[in-house]
Amino acid sequence: MNVIPCGSVATIAAPEKYFTGRVLQTPIIENDEPSRLRAVMVGFEPGARTAWHTHPLGQTLYVVSGAGRAQSWGLPIVELKAGDVVSFAPGEKHWHGAGPTTAMAHIAMHEALKGVHVDWMEKVDDEQFGA
């Protein structure tokens, strides 16, 4: 059993290369094998979002607070609110983030395949975001 007390893990600013706007990440768990589970709390300020990306084994988001949005490539933007759960299939190109005027926080859960849990692509521009 390993206990990570609340407040003992530093929150970091998500890297500008893969995110637009101010995004804060607090790690929850980062396993490799045999458990491949990785989870992170992510807080997006209004207008902030990930770049387009895929996950080799997919991803599930549990929206903890606020209201935001997500989109899969070629599909309409979907509005998200606290308590919603969103899943993306392995290899599904997508993004997620806050709303234009509202913050959103979610727990992101995904699994690493051979140590890799995400493949980053181009940023989501303002037109795509629909601000």
Added chain:
Amino acid sequence: MNVIPCGSVATIAAPEKYFTGRVLQTPIIENDEPSRLRAVMVGFEPGARTAWHTHPLGQTLYVVSGAGRAQSWGLPIVELKAGDVVSFAPGEKHWHGAGPTTAMAHIAMHEALKGVHVDWMEKVDDEQFGA
């Protein structure tokens, strides 16, 4: 992309066979392959707890609210509070639940191995719980 709106999944009472006291479960995700991720929100009323059990690929708990406790076989009971993260190794015999007078809710994250994510054992009696 699959969105499960908040309020669209029924909360169920956890089965008496594997839990002591009143425990409510709200499913978040239940994958099999290639993603093996399973997650569930679990709320324990004061005094409620799981039976002893193991997970084939381990488990991570993110305490969402309240204060509770957990224990691995042969080790002391550990107190848990909101925001704490607890991980159990594959095959590690353990239990988790509320405090004697305090409710506790956590998100449980684990992975299924050949469709099985938990192996249940005997219940945690009052002496073990330390009520």
